[in-house]
Amino acid sequence: MRITQEEIAEIAEVSRGTVDRVLHNRPGVNKDVRLRVNNIIKALDYTPNVAGQALVCRKRNLFFGVMISPNIQTSIEEVRREVFIQVEELRAWGIELNIEVTTASNASEQLKQLDCLLKQGIDGIAIAQVFEKSVAEKLNELMANGIPVITFYQDLDNIRRICHVGQDDSKAGEISSGLFDLILPRNSKVAIISDFSEFICQKYREEGFFRRLRSSGSSITVVESAENLGQDLLSFKLVSEICKKYPDLKGIYITGTGAEGLGKALKSSEMHSQVQVISHELSPSVIKLMEEGIVKFSICHNPLRQGSMAIQLLFKFVFRKIKPVNEKYYVEPDIITYECL
Amino acid sequence: MRITQEEIAEIAEVSRGTVDRVLHNRPGVNKDVRLRVNNIIKALDYTPNVAGQALVCRKRNLFFGVMISPNIQTSIEEVRREVFIQVEELRAWGIELNIEVTTASNASEQLKQLDCLLKQGIDGIAIAQVFEKSVAEKLNELMANGIPVITFYQDLDNIRRICHVGQDDSKAGEISSGLFDLILPRNSKVAIISDFSEFICQKYREEGFFRRLRSSGSSITVVESAENLGQDLLSFKLVSEICKKYPDLKGIYITGTGAEGLGKALKSSEMHSQVQVISHELSPSVIKLMEEGIVKFSICHNPLRQGSMAIQLLFKFVFRKIKPVNEKYYVEPDIITYECL
DNA sequence: TTGTATGCGTTATCAC
DNA sequence: GTGATAACGCATACAA
Numbered sequence: 001m002r003i004t005q006e007e008i009a010e011i012a013e014v015s016r017g018t019v020d021r022v023l024h025n026r027p028g029v030n031k032d033v034r035l036r037v038n039n040i041i042k043a044l045d046y047t048p049n050v051a052g053q054a055l056v057c058r059k060r061n062l063f064f065g066v067m068i069s070p071n072i073q074t075s076i077e078e079v080r081r082e083v084f085i086q087v088e089e090l091r092a093w094g095i096e097l098n099i100e101v102t103t104a105s106n107a108s109e110q111l112k113q114l115d116c117l118l119k120q121g122i123d124g125i126a127i128a129q130v131f132e133k134s135v136a137e138k139l140n141e142l143m144a145n146g147i148p149v150i151t152f153y154q155d156l157d158n159i160r161r162i163c164h165v166g167q168d169d170s171k172a173g174e175i176s177s178g179l180f181d182l183i184l185p186r187n188s189k190v191a192i193i194s195d196f197s198e199f200i201c202q203k204y205r206e207e208g209f210f211r212r213l214r215s216s217g218s219s220i221t222v223v224e225s226a227e228n229l230g231q232d233l234l235s236f237k238l239v240s241e242i243c244k245k246y247p248d249l250k251g252i253y254i255t256g257t258g259a260e261g262l263g264k265a266l267k268s269s270e271m272h273s274q275v276q277v278i279s280h281e282l283s284p285s286v287i288k289l290m291e292e293g294i295v296k297f298s299i300c301h302n303p304l305r306q307g308s309m310a311i312q313l314l315f316k317f318v319f320r321k322i323k324p325v326n327e328k329y330y331v332e333p334d335i336i337t338y339e340c341l
Numbered sequence: 342m343r344i345t346q347e348e349i350a351e352i353a354e355v356s357r358g359t360v361d362r363v364l365h366n367r368p369g370v371n372k373d374v375r376l377r378v379n380n381i382i383k384a385l386d387y388t389p390n391v392a393g394q395a396l397v398c399r400k401r402n403l404f405f406g407v408m409i410s411p412n413i414q415t416s417i418e419e420v421r422r423e424v425f426i427q428v429e430e431l432r433a434w435g436i437e438l439n440i441e442v443t444t445a446s447n448a449s450e451q452l453k454q455l456d457c458l459l460k461q462g463i464d465g466i467a468i469a470q471v472f473e474k475s476v477a478e479k480l481n482e483l484m485a486n487g488i489p490v491i492t493f494y495q496d497l498d499n500i501r502r503i504c505h506v507g508q509d510d511s512k513a514g515e516i517s518s519g520l521f522d523l524i525l526p527r528n529s530k531v532a533i534i535s536d537f538s539e540f541i542c543q544k545y546r547e548e549g550f551f552r553r554l555r556s557s558g559s560s561i562t563v564v565e566s567a568e569n570l571g572q573d574l575l576s577f578k579l580v581s582e583i584c585k586k587y588p589d590l591k592g593i594y595i596t597g598t599g600a601e602g603l604g605k606a607l608k609s610s611e612m613h614s615q616v617q618v619i620s621h622e623l624s625p626s627v628i629k630l631m632e633e634g635i636v637k638f639s640i641c642h643n644p645l646r647q648g649s650m651a652i653q654l655l656f657k658f659v660f661r662k663i664k665p666v667n668e669k670y671y672v673e674p675d676i677i678t679y680e681c682l
Numbered sequence: 683t684t685g686t687a688t689g690c691g692t693t694a695t696c697a698c
Numbered sequence: 699g700t701g702a703t704a705a706c707g708c709a710t711a712c713a714a
Contacts, residue, residue: 052693055693334676335677393708
């Protein structure tokens with residue numbers, strides 16, 4: 001049987017009210033009493049019964065904002081479905097959690113949405129990609145005002161947040177490189193295409209890729225590493241050029257978006273049956289290329305699971321005041337092949 | 342704001358007590374009244390507030406049994422750790438759930454453990470593998486007596502249970518076959534080794550493997566399909582023979598246990614760098630073979646996640662009386678390579 | 683056959 | 699500064 005406030009009050013020879021005040025750091029309690037009660041709380045390892053809290057807190061509703069960017073390559077409907085499951089689960093416990101899912105593809109949109117959420121009185125924010133410093137600053141401001149922020153999917157340096165939920169990109173890069181060694185003949189030439197190599201995740205993926213090549217003594221040579229700036233047209237051009245330059249190219253590792261342009265280039269160069277492609281995530285264009293047999297593997301970090309993890313951590317923090325123990329949480333990478341779809 | 346018993350009582354112009362009696366199908370309420378109340382409950386889509394229930398039910402503790410077999414290839418400590426997390430989570434809500442994790446490797450041990458659990462007054466059972474009909478019959482009996490049973494990891498025909506949590510083995514087989522097509526040269530010869538092909542999961546894996554070979558028009562030929570009866574010695578013998586018989590063998594798909602014997606055979610035949618192995622799950626011997634570069638892929642169905650899913654469903658059923666909507670729940674297969682370890 | 687009272691643990695609002 | 703008390707939604711024992 002767990003310890004209750006009532007019991008603490010009894011032991012400390014005070015009333016429940018006082019215990020409550022101590023627990024919530026509210027003023028109006030003698031220093032000595034506070035210390036005594038606090039000691040008992042610690043000694044008996046008291047933790048509140050969440051059911052009791054849930055029952056009381058039926059008055060005020062919670063309100064979270066989930067901000068995603070198109071880059072997470074999952075449809076907003078899917079995110080909503082995932083969110084719905086969690087909201088329903090909490091509803092069963094009598095807790096009304098409202099979650100507004102918005103999508104933005106640039107900084108100014110994000111800022112506008114943040115302002116809108118703030119006006120409605122937000123209790124917490126999970127954000128999948130922070131586009132610019134201006135947004136980061138805004139989020140820092142929120143944190144300073146006691147509104148918790150969790151970043152997921154893509155992190156940013158110098159941003160204040162209670163934690164980050166993401167993937168181990170460097171490991172993902174290692175896995176890709178290992179996969180190439182399994183499917184390519186010896187001494188193969190491989191090219192790497194990123195969209196913006198400055199994006200942390202892509203930088204780490206590439207790093208991991210190279211690290212394993214070295215450490216495993218792989219025979220693969222990376223002949224080119226180019227940026228398509230997230231544009232399919234540029235992607236097409238780049239890959240076409242590379243194909244011309246290296247007619248014996250055997251593999252392409254695409255760490256970000258732009259798979260569609262890549263696919264077209266391979267087909268128009270008639271290299272699509274010779275070049276094996278490994279990509280990340282499961283955008284519609286990647287799925288299509290898998291069905292066509294051009295993309296052989298895609299390494300995914302279920303953005304849905306990341307999102308729901310973020311919401312759970314956010315809820316725990318807001319409702320139960322439990323701070324995430326880790327600064328970063330990783331979801332395991334999923335290796336996807338055509339048969340997995 | 343959700344609807345409450347109180348409100349239903351008000352609308353039906355009866356007391357809370359009566360509503361409660363109707364909700365719990367207890368006797369002592371007029372037929373007409375019962376009908377009226379029931380209609381209101383349905384019309385307003387009433388669902389109980391679990392927090393309220395949790396608060397009341399602090400008196401009686403719940404007691405679940407989790408029975409695993411060595412075949413699930415996860416250490417009992419890991420299972421306990423996983424169980425612990427869930428128990429703590431419920432504890433936070435004031436619900437004391439006791440879970441006893443036992444491991445048995447044959448039917449008579451399982452029967453003994455079941456009896457032991459029954460004597461202690463069990464509220465539900467999650468079982469990872471049912472060895473014989475005698476155990477299945479015992480479980481059917483429990484179900485008849487209102488003690489819910491969930492099977493996970495491995496199912497059995499003709500067993501009564503509220504649902505099953507497992508994997509889509511046929512899909513797993515398809516994935517393996519797809520992987521072979523990616524890593525093997527054209528027209529390769531492949532052998533399949535199972536331990537007991539009568540085990541449902543292995544049967545389905547093999548079926549899926551063959552199905553995809555046919556449907557995709559693969560150039561792979563399966564030259565042999567043998568059973569090692571779960572014995573490493575037999576596994577060694579079988580694989581040695583196969584290696585001798587097919588010196589140009591390129592791949593082995595091992596659907597069950599016995600990887601250690603297989604590895605030794607490949608090494609002693611000096612075929613280990615020529616033959617690519619795909620296996621299932623992550624037993625210590627599989628991990629070792631991956632590190633040695635012999636096993637290239639292993640397809641896993643996180644038994645831990647299966648177990649925790651089973652417990653969650655069990656809890657939902659026992660505590661909230663919510664029957665699982667599906668008869669079978671599948672976890673997604675994980676494709677594991679050396680770099681994933 | 684029906685209604686009422688009590689308690690579960692927490693929070694918040696009074697009163698002292 | 700401190701203590702008592704009324705909800706919150708539910709289950710149950712008891713009263714009518």
